[in-house]
Amino acid sequence: MNLTRLSVILIGCLNMTHAQSYRWQQRVEYKMQIDFDADNHQFDGNQNLKLWNNSPDTLKKLFYHLYFNAFQPGSDMDIKSREIADPDPRIGNRIQKLNKEEIGFHKIYFIKQGRERLKYTVHGTILEVLLEKPVKPGESVTIDMSFRSQVPVQIRRSGRNNAEGIDYSMAQWYPKLCNYDEQGWHTPSYIAREFYGPWGDFDVTIYMDKKYCIAATGILQNPDEVGCGYSKNATNRNKKVWKFHAENVHDFVWTADPDYTHTTFTRKNGCVLHFFYQENEKTKESWSQLPKILDKAFDFIETKYGPYPFPAYSFIQGGDGGMEYPMATLITGNRSINSLVGVSLHELMHSWYQMMLATNESLYPWMDEGFASYAEEEVFNYLKQEKIISGEPAIDPHLETIKNYIAFAQSGLEEALSTHADHYATNRAYGMAAYVKGAVCLAELKYIIGENAFNKGMLDYYWQWKFRHPNPNDFIRVMEKAADLELDWFKEYFVYTTKKVDYGIDSIYEANGKSIIKLKRYELFPMPIEVKVSFTDGKQILYYIPLDLMMGSKQFTDTKRVQPLPAWSWVNPVYQFDIDRKLSEISEIRLNPENQLIDINSSNDVISLKK
Ligand SMILES: [Zn+2]
Known part of the structure; x- marks a missing residue:
């Protein structure tokens, strides 16, 4: 020894x-x-x-x-x-x-x-x-x-x-x-x-x-x-x-x-x-x-x-x-x-x-299969980045998994993550819940609380719960403390329901020389939202809208081009904000620009104003 x-x-x-x-x-x-x-x-x-x-x-x-x-x-x-x-x-x-x-x-x-x-x-x-x-x-x-x-x-x-x-x-x-x-x-x-x-x-x-x-x-x-x-x-x-x-x-x-x-x-x-x-x-x-x-x-x-x-x-x-x-x-x-x-x-x-x-x-099969799958994607991608194994590394190695979840969520076969592993109606529903939605859980948490808090949370989880029997609440509490944010709402929607996320851009218009952007929540699962606006002069701003239930905002690693906005109340299906520029100066508005949000319908996420 x-x-x-x-x-x-x-x-x-x-x-x-x-x-x-x-x-x-x-x-x-x-x-x-x-x-x-x-x-x-x-x-x-x-x-x-x-x-x-x-x-x-x-x-x-x-x-x-x-x-x-x-x-x-x-x-x-x-x-x-x-x-x-x-x-x-x-x-x-x-x-x-x-x-x-x-x-x-x-x-x-x-x-x-x-x-x-x-x-x-x-x-x-x-x-x-x-x-x-x-x-x-x-x-x-x-x-x-x-x-x-x-x-x-x-x-x-x-x-x-x-x-x-x-x-x-x-x-x-x-x-x-x-x-x-x-x-x-x-x-x-x-x-x-x-x-x-x-x-x-x-x-x-x-x-x-x-x-x-x-x-x-x-x-x-x-x-x-x-x-x-x-x-x-x-x-x-x-x-x-x-x-x-x-x-x-x-x-x-x-x-x-x-x-x-x-x-x-x-x-x-x-x-x-x-x-x-x-x-x-x-x-x-x-x-x-x-x-x-x-x-x-x-x-x-x-x-x-x-x-x-x-x-x-x-x-x-x-x-x-x-x-x-x-x-x-x-x-x-x-x-x-x-x-x-x-x-x-x-x-x-x-x-x-x-x-x-x-x-x-x-x-909680998702807490071992899902977490192992998420980490496997991270490590595999790292080995590619370092050229230790062959293959093209991805910018975000979890996007495929997020896509798979979104496709399955719309199949009508999804069952809640809280289902006992033995009692899913199909092997497919079990597999998608445990491996895919479980991995997506971590991807969404990272999206909600930001990378630094997420990384800290994963290590805190290890130090506080190793050689013990953690449950979903234990895990979410660690993440809440690491982020100094409330995350119980996320656990409740994500684990106990099959409610889905769908946000979209409802409409845009100009008033008093400002551009007004109206967003809409189409499904019941509330989440914080990111909207990237590209301007005709080549500038880009990421508008960040926290969810009121979070009781705070995520910390961005790079804050240079981030414009935080007031929180969106979960009860309100609509939200609007304005930009101090004319509509003619905007070239594109894109909700969920990094595709990290489990938004099931991307067709209402982009408005292009190409002249
Ligand atoms: Zn496994």
Whole structure:
């Protein structure tokens, strides 16, 4: 452990003490021994779980996720996928067709509190356990569980034999305690969407045939005894023991494959980046370029979004696309370099949005998917600007996302961001809300409060809420303080409704040698407005109209050509201002000149007075 890491951990701990006095959160410690039987794709597991009940409530029962049970015909994931109008092709009706050797399961042998065997009920992917002795506020409880699990054929995220030939993608693979917070237990049936869990430490010991190379969350504790590559052609079936330890995380992922190439790259601050992939013509080229590119990306990310506090991060070929886990990601790897960088950046950004700022993804998927998507766009664009990767950088890398949102908002299929992730009517509505509208949330906040306040807010959010469970209100409060503006109205319209923004130029005319510009709000979502006026002499002025609900104005980074105007009252559909110049001196009036506002109708935004 180097000094940089130690101090980061200490700061983390201090922050958490402060956090718990403000809002309590549960804490766990997992100790697991996994004995893997690769012939049958099954494993025996012993789990010792300690839970510190920091809540003000006495807990009489516990709930766990049993994710592998989703991969059985008739499961909620199976039915949901066959009933939804636009199924994820990765799932489709594949679960219905699984035979008993191909399904996933967790079979519980016993659950004990001390010496007492506990009663339990399995409800599909949720396990309900009745405690023998309730755990009071401030007390801890230790639960021992013994189970046997079968790794399913890969359908979604986890499973065996992924499309690129990775043997085991072990995500959502163990009985995992559901989180209990100020809203109570969170026990959503696993239908393939989102995750949430209490913070804790993991000790995971895996006994596995020696031919396998294992990649995982945390730090390998016995690198002198095990490693990748050298036992690949072993015929001796003796198992090797892999020991991993991870601190202050809320999940644990691992993968195993005999053909992994494992490389590392140590960053200046000592953080070790691990790369696990199967080498072929395509991956050899792209994966060898990854370390240096991602090292540069890390520098940029840490300046903008806060330091990465863990001692390592692993980019692991596995899974079925790209999925984030603590200290690691599983990504498919047969990609061109830019596609590989894109997916790596997105999943890496989840180290901030979910793996440190651990929102309840089921309730607020936009706070991790949307924020990660926004940051990915920023970082990708930065790498292009610096010519670290190929491609033309954009002036504003979020304009495409804003356009996508606007198109979807007019489709009639949009559902409010406050919808529970599992309960969107279509996969498309979920995807557009979580990824696109979530990213647009940050773009609009930047537009409303200005770049400096926004950048400060994103860092404040990190420092105040890392290793905790922030919700939308927590985030907006940080932004309000960073900007010294009221933003509750924005949260309420943006998160809880599908109301839309449409402003336009109603009319212009001349009176007493002045030009009068009349603007109109056509839809219900109120926003601050910017109007750029170009004059025939070549000058341009940006007229800025704050919204009264903001109780102030944004600070522009460059104020030279900005003319602030009185606030527009949200109740008033019209607003007018005058310019001390004749109409004949104006060449163009353009509302939303930078296209940053989510104005759904641009046809009423421009008046050209070309002579
Ligand atoms: Zn994501």
